[in-house]
Structure formats: C-alpha cells, structure tokens
Amino acid sequence: MTKEKSNTVKSVLKAFAIIEELDKAGELSIGELSKRLSMDKSTVHRLINTIKEAGYVTQNEDNRKYSNSLKLFAIGNKVVKSTGIKKIARPYLEYLADKTGETVNLGVRVGAKVIYVDKIESSSTIRAGLEIGMTVPTYCSGLGKAILAFTPEDALNEVLDEINFKKYTKNTIQDREDFLKELEVVRNKGYSIDDEEYVDGLICFGVPVFDYHGNPVAAVSVSFPKYRYDESKHHEMHSKLLLETSRELSKQLGYRSEHNF
Structure with a gap:
C-alpha cells in the first residue's frame, strides 16, 4: 500500500471513530472529541467538517456541538x-x-x-x-x-x-x-x-x-x-x-x- 493510500485509510477510520463516539455520547464539541479519541483538534475539525458536508453530522447552532444526523439513522x-x-x-x-x-x-x-x-x-x-x-x-x-x-x-x-x-x-x-x-x-x-x-x-x-x-x-x-x-x-x-x-x-x-x- 502506498503512503497516500495508507493515509486515506487512516483518515476514514478516524472519521468512523468520530461517528461512533457521537453515537455513544449524543452531542460533543471538537475539544471533547479530541480528548475522548486522543486526536489532534485540527484533525477532528478537518474530519468533522468533511462528515458534516456529506450530511452525516449536524451542528447545534446554540452550543456549537456536533451530533449524528438523521441520514445515518x-x-x-x-x-x-x-x-x-x-x-x-x-x-x-x-x-x-x-x-x-x-x-x-x-x-x-x-x-x-x-x-x-x-x-x-x-x-x-x-x-x-x-x-x-x-x-x-x-x-x-x-x-x-x-x-x-x-x-x-x-x-x-x-x-x-x-x-x-x-x-x-x-x-x-x-x-x-x-x-x-x-x-x-x-x-x-x-x-x-x-x-x-x-x-x-x-x-x-x-x-x-x-x-x-x-x-x-x-x-x-x-x-x-x-x-x-x-x-x-x-x-x-x-x-x-x-x-x-x-x-x-x-x-x-x-x-x-x-x-x-
């Protein structure tokens, strides 16, 4: 596997880890996800924006936290x-x-x-x-x-x-x-x-x-x-x-x- 493909696979696995953590907790901030998953905030921010763009995550406008969308349901x-x-x-x-x-x-x-x-x-x-x-x-x-x-x-x-x-x-x-x-x-x-x-x-x-x-x-x-x-x-x-x-x-x-x- 090339380095580029390896990095892509790792990103996909991290994205799924975010989705699964939101499934457990219901609603989390980027900081909370970073702490729970031992993942850099910048990485969490990048991945969750991608997931959100695809429609699988929504953001609460009041507290800025994220949760899984009805699309996943x-x-x-x-x-x-x-x-x-x-x-x-x-x-x-x-x-x-x-x-x-x-x-x-x-x-x-x-x-x-x-x-x-x-x-x-x-x-x-x-x-x-x-x-x-x-x-x-x-x-x-x-x-x-x-x-x-x-x-x-x-x-x-x-x-x-x-x-x-x-x-x-x-x-x-x-x-x-x-x-x-x-x-x-x-x-x-x-x-x-x-x-x-x-x-x-x-x-x-x-x-x-x-x-x-x-x-x-x-x-x-x-x-x-x-x-x-x-x-x-x-x-x-x-x-x-x-x-x-x-x-x-x-x-x-x-x-x-x-x-x-």
Missing part, C-alpha cells in the same frame, strides 16, 4: 431491513398472532412516517390493519409512537419539525406539546396505544424494538377493530405480550440493557 434502518429484521422478527410476530388472534405488524421509521414491512393477518373474519408497504404518520400510529418515544432528543426534534399534525379522526393528536406528553406516557409504560387516531374503528398497541446501541430501529404492534376491544381483558394481556416481545426481539438484535417498565 435512515441508513441504519435500511441496513436492518436488508439484513433480515423481517426474518428475525417473524417467529415473534407468529407467536403474538397466535396468542392474541389479532393482526400483528412490524414497522420501521423513515423520516416522519412509518412503513409496514411485515404483517400477519388476524384469524378472525373481520380484520383490521394496513397493508405491507403502506406508510402512516408516526404521530397517529401505535408503531410510530412506540419508536419516537425512545428516539434520541435531537433526532426526535428533527422529526417533529417535519410533522404538520393533520387531523385524521376526532382522536388525532394535533399539537406538538400534547404529542410530547403522549410520548412521555409511552416511555413510562413501555408501550403505545393508537385509539382510533388514524383510522376510525381501529385500535392498536405498539412496542419498540431496540438494536445493540439501544436505538429503536423498529416496532411491533397488535391491531384490531375497536368493537372487539374489552379493556378489562385485552389491555393487560396485549401490553404484557408486547413488552415480552420487545425484550426478546431486541435481545436478538444485540440489545442487552433493561428499561424500567
């Missing part, structure tokens, strides 16, 4: 899908469908929307849910709320800036502050509920799926017609089964921490 979602999250999740979806008798969905976030990537239909004649490949707004879906509740703050704010909070039903959340309060409830419980917020007559329970970094890369939900919903019977059963699924499926993706729910 979107790529991560695509990688997870292409490397088999559907295959990994399928047995868990089948288990949920068998236990609940209702439609079970797997979705990933793309920007401010969620795309349905897999689904198992309810065994009942009358079913509820959307088709594979369809997208729905994150703010009025069980899948979307489950993912956004555990999305890092900077990335969450970028998503919220894209949302216009259009009203689909009488139950649709139409205010950013109200939605943030809803996400806090989801974080505390560990699961989300879409109570006729996107489609009249449809109720949905959702949970996040975490990767080895603790990022919510997908979500699983159970959806069914509202008329079949008996709160005293279904609320505890569905939430318990979904939380169990979230824990076990996340472990399959390398997640080892435990949330307090």
Whole structure:
C-alpha cells in the first residue's frame, strides 16, 4: 500500500471513530472529541467538517456541538431491513398472532412516517390493519409512537419539525406539546396505544424494538377493530405480550440493557 493510500485509510477510520463516539455520547464539541479519541483538534475539525458536508453530522447552532444526523439513522434502518429484521422478527410476530388472534405488524421509521414491512393477518373474519408497504404518520400510529418515544432528543426534534399534525379522526393528536406528553406516557409504560387516531374503528398497541446501541430501529404492534376491544381483558394481556416481545426481539438484535417498565 502506498503512503497516500495508507493515509486515506487512516483518515476514514478516524472519521468512523468520530461517528461512533457521537453515537455513544449524543452531542460533543471538537475539544471533547479530541480528548475522548486522543486526536489532534485540527484533525477532528478537518474530519468533522468533511462528515458534516456529506450530511452525516449536524451542528447545534446554540452550543456549537456536533451530533449524528438523521441520514445515518435512515441508513441504519435500511441496513436492518436488508439484513433480515423481517426474518428475525417473524417467529415473534407468529407467536403474538397466535396468542392474541389479532393482526400483528412490524414497522420501521423513515423520516416522519412509518412503513409496514411485515404483517400477519388476524384469524378472525373481520380484520383490521394496513397493508405491507403502506406508510402512516408516526404521530397517529401505535408503531410510530412506540419508536419516537425512545428516539434520541435531537433526532426526535428533527422529526417533529417535519410533522404538520393533520387531523385524521376526532382522536388525532394535533399539537406538538400534547404529542410530547403522549410520548412521555409511552416511555413510562413501555408501550403505545393508537385509539382510533388514524383510522376510525381501529385500535392498536405498539412496542419498540431496540438494536445493540439501544436505538429503536423498529416496532411491533397488535391491531384490531375497536368493537372487539374489552379493556378489562385485552389491555393487560396485549401490553404484557408486547413488552415480552420487545425484550426478546431486541435481545436478538444485540440489545442487552433493561428499561424500567
């Protein structure tokens, strides 16, 4: 390898080291990165400007610190899908469908929307849910709320800036502050509920799926017609089964921490 190629490889490795350090910390200054990585400030400054120019890092205008952009998050979602999250999740979806008798969905976030990537239909004649490949707004879906509740703050704010909070039903959340309060409830419980917020007559329970970094890369939900919903019977059963699924499926993706729910 020539000296020029060797230097190029070293620069690429250092750039990845910066991205990985930002992934761990969330937001860091050039000085903090320099100290953490034992790298000259001038080198960090040069590399991070290149990464920023490519769109993989953003800078906070208030404190001048840097963080990874949604571009990396979107790529991560695509990688997870292409490397088999559907295959990994399928047995868990089948288990949920068998236990609940209702439609079970797997979705990933793309920007401010969620795309349905897999689904198992309810065994009942009358079913509820959307088709594979369809997208729905994150703010009025069980899948979307489950993912956004555990999305890092900077990335969450970028998503919220894209949302216009259009009203689909009488139950649709139409205010950013109200939605943030809803996400806090989801974080505390560990699961989300879409109570006729996107489609009249449809109720949905959702949970996040975490990767080895603790990022919510997908979500699983159970959806069914509202008329079949008996709160005293279904609320505890569905939430318990979904939380169990979230824990076990996340472990399959390398997640080892435990949330307090």
